[in-house]
Amino acid sequence: MTIEYVDAGEAINHSQLSSLPHRAPDVTRGVNYDRILQARSESHNWITYYGDYDGKRHSLLDQINVDNVKDLKVAWIHQSSATGMMASTSTYAFEACPLVVDGVMFVTGWDGVIWALDATTGExxxxxxxxxxxxxTLCCANVNRGCAVANGKVYMVTQNAQLVALDATTGEKVWQKTIGDVRAGESASLAPLVVKDTLITGSAGGEFGVRGHIDCWDLETGEQRWRCYTVPKPGEPGSDTWPADGEAWARGGANHWVTGTxxxxxxxxxxxxxxxAPDFDGEVRPGDNLYTDSVVAVDVDTGEIKWHYQFTPHDLWDYDSTMEMTLFERDGKKLLAHFDKNGYMFVLDRTNGELQHVTPFVDRIDWGAITRDGKFMPRKYPDKEGEPCHFFPGPAGAKEWTHASYNPDHDLFYVPVADVGATATRRRREFKEGMPYWGAAVEVDVDNMAGSVSAFDSHGEEKWRYRMDIPMAASTLSTAGNLVFAGxxxxxxxxxxxxxxxxxxxxQCGSGHHSxxxxxxxxxxxxxxxPVGWGGWLEGIVPGMSGQGKGASLITFSL
Amino acid sequence: MTIAEDREALLAEIGGQNKATIGAVLGSGSIEKATERADGTMEATIRIPEDALAWEPGVLLLPHGGILELTIINDDKNTHACLLPSNGDRKFIGLLNHSKGSATLELDGPGYYWYGSPAGNDEGRGLTAAIVVGGEVPPEAKLDRPAQPRP
Structure with missing residues (x-):
């Protein structure tokens, strides 16, 4: 006798078993290029990754200020941890900057999650x-740094190199594009940037020997407008900085994994x-290796590189230069400031890339030195097979991806500084697609470390320092309330x-800050x-704190 | 130290309930391939056999990313559930004793995903299985470089 099965029906979305209304006010409908151009003038919102195109991370809001900040209290908490098994389970963390539009917050988590929250209650x-x-393949953790909003949609990338456009009122997917090759070791973690009627993204995967690129996508359809490779092919400008024979260029790295300005x-x-790539074995890639560890100024209409400046030619220490390029003006000049992993602050003329001056911003730098006028002098690097080489700063740099902020009223940059060294021992390996391609065994110091929030003026003079005995690993926020916030x-x-x-x-938020x-x-x-929650690439940033324990909350404060 | 020839016997030892361990060790079950319709939609059936506390197959292989229409059967004399990956949200279905349902999933490829029964410690006893998606990313998403050696 056949027994009929009980009808279990069709599987439903898991979020149907929740209190979620599945609906948000249509606040991003009116967000467009013109509004983002004036983003700072609507400081009641935070509508683009850095708060404005210039990367200053400075708000004009001053209701919370030096006089009353002592009364700041928790307004609400959003909590979310992991469900089920996920990639790089031990590394997930918030690394995002929340966007807020007219009372609605959009914040990305890890493992492909984004939430729309009521910005007053946290619902x-x-x-x-x-x-x-x-x-x-993730290097170096299951993280995401944020989203973009415009024209009724929310945009984000996923760890498996997808770009998705969502309906901002429902969270339902409108379109999806594959923006990288996961078999090659590519992934994605940056917040997209809306420019005109397009979105700009980049790729991650420099530790796996991929070829970096910047991409531009149509805001409405997701069609690709252009791709700009950040390592030239043979015959292209800059290709003479790579070996003429072999395929070092094809595995050269230079990934753009933090949002540009x-x-x-x-x-x-x-x-x-x-x-x-490989990070520490420079012998297989003689030359300056353009455009690695650089700022490239890209024409947003064509994807053409108009100029570049390389902060660490022929890098042997894993000194990415992906961190923010803060745009500011001084004496009528259009300038750009950058605090590099290599421990130096660079100021450039952003019209042509001409160097203005270079200044160290961390106490311990012994890999070499850069003079104020930019002369580059390497001294210590892992150049002999099997021979350990210790250097400062370590591969997470004197400042990792986490962002400085800039208060134009005081002409001060507030820099999250890390002062920790590392030992790299060169270990050559052959290249295989999708496999880690470092060319060394690497161990970051677990003691003898320090950190600070340091304030520098635009000439590079240090004005004050808030000292810590461990490295800083989170972005700062500057406000017109004469305050700097830092976790x-x-x-x-x-x-x-x-x-x-x-x-x-x-x-005390109950867990470390890395957002x-x-x-x-x-x-x-x-x-x-x-966003709070200790995690990410801890073995590189602060391995001495990698056993601290995890967390995953978004905490919001008000008076 | 065990030699490689013992693999099947050792797998049998760890692949059931109350054998070497309390439950079935993940990834120790059977493997099957989904079928594919002319339009590219894939179809497969997953099942919980009686007293197995495991999904059959333990590994479901898809030829490429896309839409998977899944039939889900609980042949066990206990109640379980199934929480599956899909772009947009996880898909949930409750599975009473001797029940049958379905799920439609959208998954990117290549890569693999775990799913399980989020009840009690079903997931740890063995009711965690994998959906493996093969294939390559679209040609337009590949890097402009010569073909590279793979492991």
């Missing part, structure tokens, strides 16, 4: 969860590029006096929001 409005393969008058996108690896979220560095307030805080107002009330 989840909708969520989208992309399915990310368990075996996806943009000057609309010059029509240029300033993209930082990553390390060459420590040990969990404290601090407000510092913008002119003196005096600590005015702190709150980018932002600020906004709703109905006239200012909020400070910070």
């Amino acid at each position: 989840q409005l909708w969520r989208y969860k992309h399915a990310v393969p368990f075996d996806v 943009y000057d609309p008058e010059l029509n240029l996108y300033y993209a930082g590029t990553g390390n060459p 420590k690896p040990t969990g404290e979220f601090m407000a510092l006096h913008a002119e003196t560095g005096e600590k005015l307030w702190e709150f 980018s805080p932002s600020t906004y107002t709703v109905d006239g009330k200012q909020y400070i929001t910070v």
Whole structure:
């Protein structure tokens, strides 16, 4: 006798078993290029990754200020941890900067998740969860740095190198594009940037010997407008900085894995590029290895590189230069400031890439030196097979990807500084697609480390320093309230006096900080929001804190 | 130290309930391939046999990314559930004793995904299985470089 099965029906979306309304107000409909051009003038919102195209991470909001910040309290907390098995399970973390548009917050998590939240209560409005393969290649963690919004949509990349456009009111997918080759070791982690009627993205995977690129996509359809490779092919400009024979260029790295900045008058996108591959074995890639460890100024209409400046020619220490290129003006000149992993602050003329000056911003630099006028003098590097070489800063750099902020009223940059060294022992290996391609055994120091939030003026003079005994690993936020907000690896979220560095307030968030805080107002009330949760590439950034324990919360403060 | 010839016998030892371990060790079950319709949609059936606390197959192989229409059967004399990966949101289905349902999944390839029964410690006892998606990324997403050696 056959027994009929009980009808279990059709599987449903997991979020149907929740209190989510699956609906958010249509706030991003009116966000377009013209509004993003004026983003700072609507400081009640945070509508693009850095808060504005210039990368300053400075808000004009001043309701929370030096006089009342001592009264700052938790307004709400959003919590989310992992469900089920996911890629790089032990490394997931918030690395995002939350966007806020007219009372709705959009924040990305890890493993393909983005939430829309009520920015006044923290209520989840909708969520989208992309399915990310368990075996996806990640260097160096299951993370995502944020999203973009425009024209009724939200855009983000996924760890398996997909670009998705979502309906901002429902979280439902509108279109999806594959933007990298996961078999080659490519992934994606940066926040896309809306420029005109396009989106700009980049790729990750420099530790696997891929060829870096920057891509431009149609905002509405996802069709590709251009791709700009950051390592030239033989015969292209810059190709003479790679060996003429062999395929070192094809595995050269130079990935653009942190969002760039943009000057609309010059029509240029300033993209930082990553390390060459293999990271520590330079003998297989003689030459300067353009455009690794550089800023490339890219014409946003064509994808053409108009000029470049290389911060670490022929890198042997894993000194990516992907971190922000902050745009500012001084004495009528259009300038760009960059705090590099190699421990030096660079100021360039952003119209042509001409160097203005170079200044060290961390105490211990012994890999070599760069003079104020840019002369590059390497001294210590892993050049002999099997022979350990210790150097400062380590491969996470004197400042990792986490961002500095800049207060133009004081002409001060607030820099999250890491002061920790590492030992690399060259171990040559042959290239195989999708396999790690470092060319060394690497161990970052677990003691003898320090860190700080340091304030430098645009000439490179240090004005104050908030000292710590462990490296800083989170972005700072500057506000017109004369405050600098910064989170420590040990969990404290601090407000510092913008002119003196005096600590005015702190709150123990229960887990370390490795993200980018932002600020906004709703109905006239200012909020400070910070994603919290220790994780990411801890064995490179602060291995001495890799056993600290994890967390995953978004904490929002108000008076 | 065990020699390679013992692999099947050792797999049998770790692949069931209350044998070498308390539950079935993940990844120790059977493997099957999905079928593909002319339009590229893929079809497969996954099942929980009686007293197995494991999915059959333990590994489901898809030829490429795309849409998978899945039939899900619980032949066990206990109640379980299934939480599956899919672009947009995970898909959930409750599985009463001796029940049958379905799920439509959208998955990117290449890569592989775990799914499980989110009840009790079903996942740890063995009700965690893999969907393996083969294939390559679209040609336009590949790097402009000569073909490179793979492991």
